[in-house]
Amino acid sequence: MRRLRPLLIAMVLAPLAGLHAEEPAATIRESFDAGFDPKRFSTPIPNKNTEVRDGVLWTRGASGGKYPPMVYLPVQGTDVAISFRYRHLESGGWLWFFVDGDDGYGSVDHLLRVKLLRTGVQLEVDAHSLDPKHPQVQPGKAADPVSHAFRLNEFLPIEKVDLSANEWHTVRLDFAGESVTIAVDGKRWTQTLKRSCFNAAKRKLLWMQNGGEKGIELDDIHVAPAGKP
Numbered sequence: 001m002r003r004l005r006p007l008l009i010a011m012v013l014a015p016l017a018g019l020h021a022e023e024p025a026a027t028i029r030e031s032f033d034a035g036f037d038p039k040r041f042s043t044p045i046p047n048k049n050t051e052v053r054d055g056v057l058w059t060r061g062a063s064g065g066k067y068p069p070m071v072y073l074p075v076q077g078t079d080v081a082i083s084f085r086y087r088h089l090e091s092g093g094w095l096w097f098f099v100d101g102d103d104g105y106g107s108v109d110h111l112l113r114v115k116l117l118r119t120g121v122q123l124e125v126d127a128h129s130l131d132p133k134h135p136q137v138q139p140g141k142a143a144d145p146v147s148h149a150f151r152l153n154e155f156l157p158i159e160k161v162d163l164s165a166n167e168w169h170t171v172r173l174d175f176a177g178e179s180v181t182i183a184v185d186g187k188r189w190t191q192t193l194k195r196s197c198f199n200a201a202k203r204k205l206l207w208m209q210n211g212g213e214k215g216i217e218l219d220d221i222h223v224a225p226a227g228k229p
Contacts (some may be wrong), residue, residue: 086169097171102201107149
């Protein structure tokens with residue numbers, strides 16, 4: 001019997017070795033109603049650019065820094081479904097949505113950018129490497145101070161989508177392993193990408209908003225395990 005124990009243990013553990021070691025997703029549902037908790041966000045709210053107004057998150061104006069105003073939301077999970085709605089209140093401008101996560105070398109950085117322009121959508125994938133001579137390392141870009149990894153920027157072509165109307169648009173991202181499906185307004189525009197860097201724990205979401213003085217509104221931010229509505 002003693003001789004059989006190692007074999008029995010190996011038989012029990014073998015199926016477990018092939019399981020996907022994912023980090024469970026934490027569910028977030030934010031509709032900016034009377035129960036809104038600003039502590040959920042790492043960006044102080046309200047601030048000079050962002051506040052809750054009429055049941056939505058309103059961001060407008062210039063930040064005074066290098067980039068337009070930004071809003072950060074910490075998240076948790078590897079295979080996650082993310083969705084939100086946004087609306088411009090004036091012509092022009094754009095909204096860039098970032099998903100940040102583990103870079104594979106001990107730090108957290110951008111993994112994917114969804115650039116929501118008024119006339120199209122552009123995706124940018126941010127993988128990482130310890131090789132400073134990798135062809136996708138941007139000239140002059142320093143390594144991460146923690147992981148010493150370099151960001152690899154992959155710019156996909158802009159795809160034409162008419163987002164010029166000042167109306168609500170719905171954005172959804174479904175991460176599953178190395179794949180992500182991005183959709184704008186349901187089936188109006190959708191694309192699926194497969195990259196190894198997507199199979200990482202997601203750590204925060206970022207909305208960088210160039211909406212002019214009238215601004216951009218965000219609402220109905222949902223984060224849930226993959227496959228959930």
